[in-house]
Amino acid sequence: xxxxxxxxxxxxxxxxxxxxxxxxxxxxxxxxxxxxxxxxxxxxxxxxxxxxxxxxxxxxxxxxxxxxxxxxxxxxxxxxxxxxxxxxxxxxxxxxxxxxxxxxxxxxxxxxxxxxxxxxxxxxxxxxxxxxxxxxxxxxxxxxxxxxxxxxxxxxxxxxxxxxxxxxxxxxxxxxxxxxxxxxxxxxxxxxxxxxxxxxxxxxxxxxxxxxxxxxxxxxxxxxxxxxxxxxxxxxxxxxxxxxxxxxxxxxxxxxxxxxxxxxxxxxxxxxxxxxxxxxxxxxxxxxxxxxxxxxxxxxxxxxxxxxxxxxxxxxxxxxxxxxxxxxxxxxxxxxxxxxxxxxxxxxxxxxxxxxxxxxxxxxxxxxxxxxxxxxxxxxxxxxxxxxxxxxxxxxxxxxxxxxxxxxxxxxxxxxxxxxxxxxxxxxxxxxxxxxxxxxxxxxxxxxxxxxxxxxxxxxxxxxxxxxxxxxxxxxxxxxxxxxxxxxxxxxxxxxxxxxxxxxxxxxxxxxxxxxxxxxxxxxxxxxxxxxxxxxxxxxx
Numbered sequence: 245x246x247x248x249x250x251x252x253x254x255x256x257x258x259x260x261x262x263x264x265x266x267x268x269x270x271x272x273x274x275x276x277x278x279x280x281x282x283x284x285x286x287x288x289x290x291x292x293x294x295x296x297x298x299x300x301x302x303x304x305x306x307x308x309x310x311x312x313x314x315x316x317x318x319x320x321x322x323x324x325x326x327x328x329x330x331x332x333x334x335x336x337x338x339x340x341x342x343x344x345x346x347x348x349x350x351x352x353x354x355x356x357x358x359x360x361x362x363x364x365x366x367x368x369x370x371x372x373x374x375x376x377x378x379x380x381x382x383x384x385x386x387x388x389x390x391x392x393x394x395x396x397x398x399x400x401x402x403x404x405x406x407x408x409x410x411x412x413x414x415x416x417x418x419x420x421x422x423x424x425x426x427x428x429x430x431x432x433x434x435x436x437x438x439x440x441x442x443x444x445x446x447x448x449x450x451x452x453x454x455x456x457x458x459x460x461x462x463x464x465x466x467x468x469x470x471x472x473x474x475x476x477x478x479x480x481x482x483x484x485x486x487x488x489x490x491x492x493x494x495x496x497x498x499x500x501x502x503x504x505x506x507x508x509x510x511x512x513x514x515x516x517x518x519x520x521x522x523x524x525x526x527x528x529x530x531x532x533x534x535x536x537x538x539x540x541x542x543x544x545x546x547x548x549x550x551x552x553x554x555x556x557x558x559x560x561x562x563x564x565x566x567x568x569x570x571x572x573x574x575x576x577x578x579x580x581x582x583x584x585x586x587x588x589x590x591x592x593x594x595x596x597x598x599x600x601x602x603x604x605x606x607x608x609x610x611x612x613x614x615x616x617x618x619x620x621x622x623x624x625x626x627x628x629x630x631x632x633x634x635x636x637x638x639x640x641x642x643x644x645x646x647x648x649x650x651x652x653x654x655x656x657x658x659x660x661x662x663x664x665x666x667x668x669x670x671x672x673x674x675x676x677x678x679x680x681x682x683x684x685x686x687x688x689x690x691x692x693x694x695x696x697x698x699x700x701x702x703x704x705x706x707x708x709x710x711x712x713x714x715x716x717x718x719x720x721x722x723x724x725x726x727x728x729x730x731x732x733x734x735x736x737x738x739x740x741x742x743x744x745x746x747x748x749x750x751x752x753x754x755x756x757x758x759x760x761x762x763x764x765x766x767x768x769x770x771x772x773x774x775x776x777x778x779x780x781x782x783x784x785x
Contacts, residue, residue, distance in 0.1 A: 252629045258382035265386035272393035274653030282399040289685035291406040293710045294332045318509045318708035325447040328407040354405035362388045365613045368418035372573040383632045390639045409606040413451045416444045441491030449514040458579035511708045581614025664748035666693035676720045680729020713775045721764045727752040
């Protein structure tokens with residue numbers, strides 16, 4: 245071992261590299277509120293869904309019925325019980341006694357989920373090659389946090405840091421795979437495997453294909469040949485599938501029952517229609533044209549790189565038979581990073597008519613840990629360690645340039661348009677307004693004047709999506725409307741003329757006339773009756 249290796253392998257060196265990398269990651273979090281494009285994505289309505297739910301639970305608690313805060317919520321197709329809801333609510337509960345801000349909870353969740361994502365995939369890595377995993381653990385962890393800092397700083401792959409974007413599934417998958425392939429399991433391992441798969445598929449049915457496709461392909465390449473050679477081993481092999489089948493089956497059954505409850509609404513659900521009914525759609529020209537567009541995007545380029553790595557792996561695999569453990573681990577990375585995303589695109593296209601190039605990144609987020617795992621296999625030893633130093637230097641220079649240019653890092657998120665709206669609200673004693681889906685949640689969570697804004701469509705209809713009908717049954721009149729997603733002409737036609745428009749940092753605010761109070765009352769009554777009719781029509785009451 246030469247001097248360079250001795251220095252790189254010292255505990256002090258590895259610990260210092262990890263601390264520096266984690267510090268860069270924390271510094272990158274401070275750039276979120278200072279960058280408009282990143283902050284709008286990081287604190288979007290989708291990422292604030294659980295924040296709104298938690299606020300209603302607190303109101304229910306104050307009213308003497310905490311579960312009352314869940315009543316009449318309209319949920320997303322995935323429940324996100326674990327780890328998303330569990331982690332987020334845990335952080336919010338810890339934040340109450342120390343009076344931590346909502347931004348601190350959001351940033352804390354980003355740290356927690358990014359760490360959990362690494363540790364879960366590292367769990368799979370250790371299952372195949374524990375000795376190599378321990379040797380390179382500090383450097384792989386350091387690279388992971390530096391990459392996380394670069395992603396945030398450059399506004400890339402933000403769903404990986406936020407609750408409710410399927411990243412919880414990407415976290416649970418490698419743990420489930422590792423538990424499945426562990427040899428000579430006892431009852432505790434079988435129970436743990438069953439429970440993890442059950443709660444994972446209940447929380448997010450996307451777990452079902454995401455777990456099965458790579459594991460079935462992996463078993464085909466590794467174990468099926470031996471079973472055909474030794475038919476007597478089929479029975480013992482079948483036993484290992486019992487917790488998997490039970491977990492998936494009971495999880496789907498529990499999900500099917502849960503989404504039919506009358507307390508929390510699931511307007512859109514998985515498994516409502518068969519994807520096989522529309523399989524002919526993949527032979528249409530639009531599907532293949534959009535695939536070309538997809539491969540021209542950043543996500544497509546990453547995927548193409550994975551495909552190249554997959555091809556190279558299968559070509560070279562027969563020349564590295566002595567490295568069986570690494571070869572088998574690579575199978576998981578390849579199947580999860582290349583084959584699985586293609587199947588998820590097909591499922592989305594066939595079931596939801598979404599063109600491949602329009603598939604949101606949150607459905608393809610498994611590309612990142614899969615690609616990272618492949619790189620850690622291909623780049624090992626001294627090259628991995630030296631690469632870590634170069635990546636740290638690059639990230640450090642990028643963040644330093646940002647700080648020098650912008651002069652400050654900040655945690656609080658208080659955009660100018662909400663600050664302006666708060667000023668008008670205090671001056672005019674406003675309480676309640678209306679807005680579109682993307683503008684209302686930031687007002688609800690970041691207004692310092694206590695303003696709330698309800699979600700409406702441009703035609704002023706209510707879309708049951710990440711909101712609660714409790715919002716629309718209040719007696720307080722609307723005082724303002726955020727025009728980013730609403731039509732001024734529709735507002736005038738509905739509530740009468742006489743209002744005026746104010747400007748708040750390029751966001752137009754329509755101020756309702758006070759003399760048309762009857763039309764406002766009639767509108768609120770109409771919306772309440774529409775909700776009652778919808779609930780009766782869907783069998784909710």
